[in-house]
Amino acid sequence: MCNTEELKYCYKYPHPSVTTDCVIFGFDGNKLRVLLVKRGIEPYKGRWAFPGGFIKMDESAEDGALRELQEETGLTGAFIRQFHTFSDPNRDPRERVITIAYYALVRMKEVKGGDDADEAQWFALDEVPQLAFDHDRILRMAVRALRQNIHFEPIGFELLPQEFTTKELQNLYEAILDVHFDRRNFYNKMKRLEMLEPTDNTANPSAKKEAFLFRFNKAKYEELKQKGFRLEF
Amino acid sequence: MCNTEELKYCYKYPHPSVTTDCVIFGFDGNKLRVLLVKRGIEPYKGRWAFPGGFIKMDESAEDGALRELQEETGLTGAFIRQFHTFSDPNRDPRERVITIAYYALVRMKEVKGGDDADEAQWFALDEVPQLAFDHDRILRMAVRALRQNIHFEPIGFELLPQEFTTKELQNLYEAILDVHFDRRNFYNKMKRLEMLEPTDNTANPSAKKEAFLFRFNKAKYEELKQKGFRLEF
DNA sequence: TCAAAAGTGTTCGCTATACACCCATGG
DNA sequence: CCATGGGTGTATAGCGAACACTTTTGA
Numbered sequence: 281m282c283n284t285e286e287l288k289y290c291y292k293y294p295h296p297s298v299t300t301d302c303v304i305f306g307f308d309g310n311k312l313r314v315l316l317v318k319r320g321i322e323p324y325k326g327r328w329a330f331p332g333g334f335i336k337m338d339e340s341a342e343d344g345a346l347r348e349l350q351e352e353t354g355l356t357g358a359f360i361r362q363f364h365t366f367s368d369p370n371r372d373p374r375e376r377v378i379t380i381a382y383y384a385l386v387r388m389k390e391v392k393g394g395d396d397a398d399e400a401q402w403f404a405l406d407e408v409p410q411l412a413f414d415h416d417r418i419l420r421m422a423v424r425a426l427r428q429n430i431h432f433e434p435i436g437f438e439l440l441p442q443e444f445t446t447k448e449l450q451n452l453y454e455a456i457l458d459v460h461f462d463r464r465n466f467y468n469k470m471k472r473l474e475m476l477e478p479t480d481n482t483a484n485p486s487a488k489k490e491a492f493l494f495r496f497n498k499a500k501y502e503e504l505k506q507k508g509f510r511l512e513f
Numbered sequence: 514m515c516n517t518e519e520l521k522y523c524y525k526y527p528h529p530s531v532t533t534d535c536v537i538f539g540f541d542g543n544k545l546r547v548l549l550v551k552r553g554i555e556p557y558k559g560r561w562a563f564p565g566g567f568i569k570m571d572e573s574a575e576d577g578a579l580r581e582l583q584e585e586t587g588l589t590g591a592f593i594r595q596f597h598t599f600s601d602p603n604r605d606p607r608e609r610v611i612t613i614a615y616y617a618l619v620r621m622k623e624v625k626g627g628d629d630a631d632e633a634q635w636f637a638l639d640e641v642p643q644l645a646f647d648h649d650r651i652l653r654m655a656v657r658a659l660r661q662n663i664h665f666e667p668i669g670f671e672l673l674p675q676e677f678t679t680k681e682l683q684n685l686y687e688a689i690l691d692v693h694f695d696r697r698n699f700y701n702k703m704k705r706l707e708m709l710e711p712t713d714n715t716a717n718p719s720a721k722k723e724a725f726l727f728r729f730n731k732a733k734y735e736e737l738k739q740k741g742f743r744l745e746f
Numbered sequence: 747t748c749a750a751a752a753g754t755g756t757t758c759g760c761t762a763t764a765c766a767c768c769c770a771t772g773g
Numbered sequence: 774c775c776a777t778g779g780g781t782g783t784a785t786a787g788c789g790a791a792c793a794c795t796t797t798t799g800a
Contacts, residue, residue, distance in 0.1 A: 287523035294570045295528035298600075298611055337527045337609055341600035365598040365613050367531075367574035376570055378531055380598050380611075428665065447779080465763060467780070472761090488778045489770045512762080680752080698790060700753075705788090721751045722797045745789080 296367075296376040300345040301332035301415070302360070303381065303422035304353065306388035306402060307439040309448065312455045313388070313402040314419065316411070317352070320399075323373050324412030328403075330419075332379065345382040352400065354392035359438040360384045363425035364418075371414045383422045385438035430456060431511050434475060434501055443493040445483050446470060457513060469512075475500050529600075529609040533578040534565035534648070535593070536614065536655035537586065539621035539635060540672040542681065545688040546621070546635040547652065549644070550585070553632075556606050557645030561636075563652075565612065578615040585633065587625035592671040593617045596658035597651075604647045616655045618671035663689060664744050667708060667734055676726040678716050679703060690746060702745075708734050 304315040316328040331352040335344040342362065350356050360382045367378045388402065403409070408419065429435055436452050450466045470476050477497040482490040537548040549561040564585040568577040575595065582591050593615045600611045621635065636642070641652065662668055669685050683699045703709050710730040715723040 286525050289525070289527045290520035290523040291528070292519050292522070293567065294522045295524070296531055296568070296570065298529050298531065334526065335529070335600070335611075337529065338602050340602060341598060341611070362597065364595065365574060367568070367613065369571050369573060378568075378574070378613075380600065428661075431664075432661065445779090462762095462764070463779085464765080464781080468782090469762085471781095484771090488772070488776090489780090491779060678752090695790065695792085696752085697754080697792080701755090702789080717798090721749085721799065722753085724752060 294376075296378045297372075298335050298341075299332050299377055299379045300335055300341050300348060301330045301379045301381045301418060302345050302349055302352075303330055303383040303419060304349065305383060305385050305422075305426065305439065306391070307436075307452050307455065308388060308402070308404075310451060310455065311404040311406075312452075313404050314408065315353070315391070315400060315402055316408070317400045319412055327412040328401075328409055329412035329415050330381075331400075335380070341380040342382070345380075345384075349384055349386075353386060353390075355386055355390060358384050358386050359435075361425070361429065364421050366414060366418060368414065379418075381418050381422065383426060385435060387439065387441060389441070427457060431513070434496070434511065437496040443479055443481060443483075443495050445491040445493060446476070447491060449476075449494075453513065459513075461513075473504070475504070527609075529611045530605075531568050531574075532565050532610055532612045533568055533574050533581060534563045534612045534614045534651060535578050535582055535585075536563055536616040536652060537582065538616060538618050538655075538659065538672065539624070540685050540688065541621060541635070541637075543684060543688065544637040544639075545685075546637050547641065548586070548624070548633060548635055549641070550633045552645055560645040561634075561642055562645040562648050563614075564633075568613070574613040575615070578613075578617075582617055582619075586619060586623075588619055588623060591617050591619050592668075594658070594662065597654050599647060599651060601647065612651075614651050614655065616659060618668060620672065620674060622674070660690060664746070667729065667744065670729040676712055676714060676716075676728050678724040678726060679709070680724060682709075682727075686746065692746075694746075706737070708737070 306313045306315065315331070317331050319325050319327050319329055331348055333344070333348050335341055339347065342360065345360055346356075346358065349358055349360065362380060362382050365378065365380045369376060371377065371379075405423070410416065411419065426435065430453075436449070436456065439452060440448060446467050447463075449470065450461055450463065453466075454460055475497050476494040479493045479495055481493040483493050484490045539546045539548065548564070550564050552558055552560050552562050564581055566577070566581050568574055572580065575593065578593055579589075579591065582593065583589050595613060595615050598611065598613045602609060604610065638656070643649065644652065659668065663686075669682070669689065672685060673681060679700050680696070682703065683694055683696065687693055708730050709727040712726045712728055714726040716726050717723045
């Protein structure tokens, strides 16, 4: 029975709340990082958590996640992927909340600096503190999903600048998969795949010899995808 | 404002309904099949759809999916995997319903015969009629998820009897991936992986020479999984 | 005895891996 | 001129794909 004017949405059966949460991945050139926000209210006040919020009745979960991402980073049309929905009845101490979780791949440079450094901050994967709610588990699942999907999609170009060196690309893959590749084999493999498009530009990241800059060749990738291709690694 | 005694669950903001739907895969020895139920009520009355239902407030989505599966097939503790959550605002014409979708792998033999042949029926993948709601899309995504996951997990043993011939296993993989393998190469590869455990039994499915029966060696699989292994195909 | 199905071995080519070599630059 | 980092080539091993051969069994 509803007892206040405020509770004006009524149903015959109980309904859970539904939110989206977004694990935002960035790459600093060496390590994979995630963007966390500090909770200002109870429960878990002061703890770090992923940005997220309630889904509106006229938007899909994906639209909701994109909206949250825009509000948090200023980015529009970012690359996001739904990877799991968390529905443990007790995952939120207040009420039943089901969250549809996405991960996003963004370029750290393009994220509007967390105005309030205290509110939003990038954390390297191995420096993430204990998180609010079940967000520790959400993070583990996000990383696992990212690692799986990288075998089927050339994910990761979303994390690099438009033009990048093969070394940067290798660092990224090593950070995501937590492995080490031989520099020369990685270079040769990328050339064979023909998904990298050479540019006329060079970079000089750490003195010494200049390195060619490449651009991701999306057309070539789409072509390869037709023939049922797989990134190996 | 709530206006009837019946609507006794009230919230400050609108809440969507949340359901689980379960794409139940079976294997008849040749083709991959899905179990569909015929809708008895509007909307989409008379159309086929996946079994599913509302999630209870004290159960997780996974528990809900297992419960639905048990009610529909009589199976307990079946192999299920969450693969996507569908949240288009208009996917149900009555009200906003978000569905957390699972696929299940079951042995057709163990499913209690759809008592009423008119209510539940197995359909080969290429004979599935137009489905209710957005279930056509759900099916496509389920098949895609199954095909992806088969590269990382030895899914499929859940679809075969305890003991099986290599030919049956090959038929299954061919049905799932929609490809053809050379009989002898498939046999050799399975032997090399050492995930099949020979038994003393033989089968004689279609006259002619008898075939050895194998059993899935889960221990060996777990061991391989540690070292970051991948099923190739 | 013949055909069909199952089990085994062989060959070839590709590619992942390891690693040698050369070039350019800054100190 | 040498240390560092970047670009290119080469040899080997292992695996997937194609296929020949043998064995067993029922008609």
